[in-house]
Amino acid sequence: MAREYDLKPAPSLGGDETAYGAGKVINRRQFLKYGFNTATGVLAASLGVLGFTALIMPPDTEGTGGEGTIQFWAKGREDEAWYGAKHEVNMTRQDFVDEAAKSSTGTAGAAGIWNGVPVIVVYVDHEKNKDTPVSLGKARFQMMEGYDETGKRIGHFEDMSDVDPRIFPSDNIVIIYGRCTHLCCIPGWQLVSNSFTDDSWTPGGGDDGGTKLFCICHSSRFDPTALEMNSNRNRSSGATFSYAGIKASGGPAPVGLPIIPVLMDGDVITGITDYVDWLTYCD
Numbered sequence: 001m002a003r004e005y006d007l008k009p010a011p012s013l014g015g016d017e018t019a020y021g022a023g024k025v026i027n028r029r030q031f032l033k034y035g036f037n038t039a040t041g042v043l044a045a046s047l048g049v050l051g052f053t054a055l056i057m058p059p060d061t062e063g064t065g066g067e068g069t070i071q072f073w074a075k076g077r078e079d080e081a082w083y084g085a086k087h088e089v090n091m092t093r094q095d096f097v098d099e100a101a102k103s104s105t106g107t108a109g110a111a112g113i114w115n116g117v118p119v120i121v122v123y124v125d126h127e128k129n130k131d132t133p134v135s136l137g138k139a140r141f142q143m144m145e146g147y148d149e150t151g152k153r154i155g156h157f158e159d160m161s162d163v164d165p166r167i168f169p170s171d172n173i174v175i176i177y178g179r180c181t182h183l184c185c186i187p188g189w190q191l192v193s194n195s196f197t198d199d200s201w202t203p204g205g206g207d208d209g210g211t212k213l214f215c216i217c218h219s220s221r222f223d224p225t226a227l228e229m230n231s232n233r234n235r236s237s238g239a240t241f242s243y244a245g246i247k248a249s250g251g252p253a254p255v256g257l258p259i260i261p262v263l264m265d266g267d268v269i270t271g272i273t274d275y276v277d278w279l280t281y282c283d
């Protein structure tokens, strides 16, 4: 049974806080100006729940050969998460296949730690479902147009995956960087029970249907099946960069979460470290 938490309202900083539109109460300039203290406070609350406190650090790409295994992370949820008994054990594809078989949507997700950063790994039965009529509502990956925080179109997911096909989820698995684009809390897989985290799926990357990653801090939702081009800013320099990611479907998060390309090592899931610009939007 998933835990239930009281959601906090997003912090209001006054001034031009409506720049992101309805329901988005902090803009990027304010984030850069106030983000450190605000995000640290919110982050601490989130980490307290998830027990990631000592683990946030830049990816250690040295000595990994450009890859890195992922360990399940279930600290504090050992008795309730399906992977509770696998805490700090390397993730394998079979773990997810077995769990997804219990799901009506053919999906399963878990929190993990990859090169010192939090990730969420989601299995989607894409190969089985991709050729079924969408009207049947069978979960599959969808490649979509992407937009920046102002709503301006910035490109299509295929613009990136055509250049580097490794970006497309491999073996039905997508690895997602686990820091919210709102204020850097750590979204989770079925950490809470609500309509957004139900075992249900609706095509289009919208906010209806379940199977969302849900950020407990201010209720942002992300669709792990909706793949798009995203953009964000380096927190220190303000420089804009684009990345392949999943779609923000609702809540105050201005853009989606980054994808880490998958490389299977036998049955063990590893993430490729070629793309790490996104690390800079929080740290």
Ligand code: FES
Residues within 6 Å of the ligand: 042, 180, 181, 182, 183, 184, 185, 215, 216, 217, 218, 219, 220, 251, 252, 253
């Ligand atoms: S940090 Fe605010 S919704 Fe995630």
